[in-house]
Amino acid sequence: MNRIKLTQMLQQFFIEDIGEGDLTSEAIFPRTMIGEGKMIVKENGILAGIELIPAGYALLDSSIDVQLFKKDGEFVEKGEVIAIVKGPMGQLLTGERVILNLLQRMSGIATLTHRAVNSLNSTHTRICDTRKTTPGLRMLEKYAVTCGGGYNHRFGLYDGVMIKDNHIAFAGSIMNAVNATKEKLGHMVKIEVETETKEQVLEAIEAKVDVIMFDNRTPDEVKEFVQLVPEGIKTEASGGITIDMLSAYQNTGVDYISLGALTHSVKSLDISFNVGNKGE
Numbered sequence: 001m002n003r004i005k006l007t008q009m010l011q012q013f014f015i016e017d018i019g020e021g022d023l024t025s026e027a028i029f030p031r032t033m034i035g036e037g038k039m040i041v042k043e044n045g046i047l048a049g050i051e052l053i054p055a056g057y058a059l060l061d062s063s064i065d066v067q068l069f070k071k072d073g074e075f076v077e078k079g080e081v082i083a084i085v086k087g088p089m090g091q092l093l094t095g096e097r098v099i100l101n102l103l104q105r106m107s108g109i110a111t112l113t114h115r116a117v118n119s120l121n122s123t124h125t126r127i128c129d130t131r132k133t134t135p136g137l138r139m140l141e142k143y144a145v146t147c148g149g150g151y152n153h154r155f156g157l158y159d160g161v162m163i164k165d166n167h168i169a170f171a172g173s174i175m176n177a178v179n180a181t182k183e184k185l186g187h188m189v190k191i192e193v194e195t196e197t198k199e200q201v202l203e204a205i206e207a208k209v210d211v212i213m214f215d216n217r218t219p220d221e222v223k224e225f226v227q228l229v230p231e232g233i234k235t236e237a238s239g240g241i242t243i244d245m246l247s248a249y250q251n252t253g254v255d256y257i258s259l260g261a262l263t264h265s266v267k268s269l270d271i272s273f274n275v276g277n278k279g280e
Helices: 003-018 023-028 052-060 089-120 138-147 165-171 174-184 198-206 219-226 243-249
Strands: 034-041 065-068 081-088 126-128 161-163 191-195 211-215 234-238 256-258 271-277
Touching (some): 003 052, 003 089, 003 138, 023 089, 052 065, 052 089, 081 089, 089 126, 089 138, 089 243, 089 271, 161 165, 161 174, 165 174, 165 191, 174 191, 174 198, 191 198, 198 219, 211 219
Parallel strands (some): 126 256, 191 211, 211 234, 234 256
Antiparallel strands (some): 034 081
């Protein structure tokens, strides 16, 4: 994760939650009251976002001490303590919710991705994400996918060309759309084309694209289309593929399977924060 961007994100998240101040904690706890908080996993899963804990608390109070006991990408079990934080009690509780919300969501994404990778069980085909992320959280969510053993698709509209059905319809053909793109962009930008038929796959090959996506195709269709594609062009299957269906795509030979569900239909991993008074 980009450290500078992460700091900016956390600042904005804290501003949204804290506003002019934490009325409850500031009223109850004197500044000199020191506390200890433990972050405890309440269900099994894959951890992602552990570095948010020291990064977040450092913004609130540099005196807060953070001990981390697990690393991103590691399996965590119910009841495990993943971190202990010590410092002013009020500050520990002020930062708790923002940090936990992010940590739980990211770990949920990593856990679901891990499940998808295991369900596919392929030494060739990679699981990757899509742009179907939560606005403002894309960097964190895509990082979480990698913690679960997945790979990232393009991050946005700015770092890769993806010619979809509507682009093709307005351009008149795949060839027209690809040629128009190549005339305006440099050689460092990859071009992917979405296809639904054998004829479209052959046209994309003729247009010399970098990646061909097979959209909403069955495992048998994907296997057939992959055999048409020459080396040097990557292949991707997407659309209508659920985690429960992944095993059927295991031997299709496709290079990537992209799943929007990894980030848009995830259940957060349950993690709690318990504090105790360490005196003054």
